[in-house]
Amino acid sequence: MAKNKNLLVLPGDGIGPEVMGEVRRVIDWLDRRRAVGFDIKEGLVGGCSYDKHGTPLTDDTMEQAMGSDAVLFGAVGGPKWEKLDFSLKPERGLLRLRKDMELFANLRPAVVFDALIDSSSLKPELVRGLDIMILRELTGGVYFGEPRGVEDLGDGQRKGVNTEIYTTSEVERVGRVGFELAQKRKGFVHSVEKSNVMESGQMWREDMQALQEREFSSVPLRHMLADNAAMQLVRYPKQFDVVVTSNLFGDMLSDIAAMLTGSLGMLPSASLGAADETGRRLALYEPVHGSAPDIAGEGKANPIAMLLSFAMALRYSFDLSEDADLIETAVNKVLDRGLRTDDVMQDGMQRVSTSAMGEALVSELDKLAA
DSSP: OOOOEEEEEEEESTTHHHHHHHHHHHHHHHHHHSOOOEEEEEOOOTHHHHHHHSSSSOHHHHHHHHTSSEEEEEEOOOGGGTTSOGGGSTHHHHHHHHHHTTOOEEEEEEEOOGGGGGGSSSOHHHHTTOEEEEEEEOSSGGGTEEEEEEEEEETTEEEEEEEOOOOHHHHHHHHHHHHHHHHTTTSOEEEEEOTTTOHHHHHHHHHHHHHHHHHOTTSOEEEEEHHHHHHHHHHOGGGOSEEEEOHHHHHHHHHHHHHHTTOGGGOEEEEEOOOOTTSOOOEEEEESSOOOTTTTTTTOOOOHHHHHHHHHHHHHTSOOHHHHHHHHHHHHHHHHTTEEOGGGOOTTSEEOOHHHHHHHHHHHHHHHHO
16 A cells, blocks of 8 residues: 555653654554555654744644644643743643644543453443543634733732633534534434533534534434533443533543543544545544653553554544554453553553553554454
């Protein structure tokens, strides 16, 4: 197969380079055993980019991202850069990628692996077989709305302002993604907002209802307030399939859903833009976990979320679902063998390093492809 799949790799800070290294191991395996090749470019983002270029994301790297079929992103941030001006903080690099690429749909699956069911904070009967998708609107809402900022009022007083803004078109485009996902899953959608106290939430509910009635009448839609959704996620999470919500509430609910699975180190995510006339859409894939600077360089990081993020890239950007299935199956088999990194370590299991987990996964891929 011709190597015409353009992939931009941005390892970032902290454990990002370590977990990305294991993805490169799997990419090499795909090239060798499956004739699946990529044209790969690697760049800097976050703190490491600031250290070298004085900015968390250069224009050149942004241009490379716009020209790629997919961006694979590690993690950014750490104590070293905490005192930087807000506009220069490592996280601004990720926010610019999301904004300039117009990645409005953030897919964060929460799946409980049978081998890790005891790692969940909930009782096994509540999470066994759990498979839900949090769909977070990513480029609007309070994180981007204007006006924003901090104003000095004098006499030791300050005023902080952030603005929640959504338009009907923004609600509808993320809503469509949610309904389309539901059609391929269990078949229903929860729309989550705060329509009881926020006008933007009231509009969100009305626009989602109108979209469902107009275009997706066969997909049941249920409305839920955000605080109730948070409670229901820890009470009975299997009542959900696809949850469509705003930037702020999606940020919170996806982290709650993540911990139902036992570890952030296990969870991938995808951020998708709108499809163009050829069907191509810009996309960025990243693990849910952060840069974990406290364990960086120690070989303790769990690479599975990064590997599963790559599997999502194969599925959504490259139409290679069979290869994505191979990676996901290999992850299950490695866990069934009892191999664990520190974050999901259990009694009686075998503690392994980041690289050993990657090696074990490639070994399982060899068996599956035999």
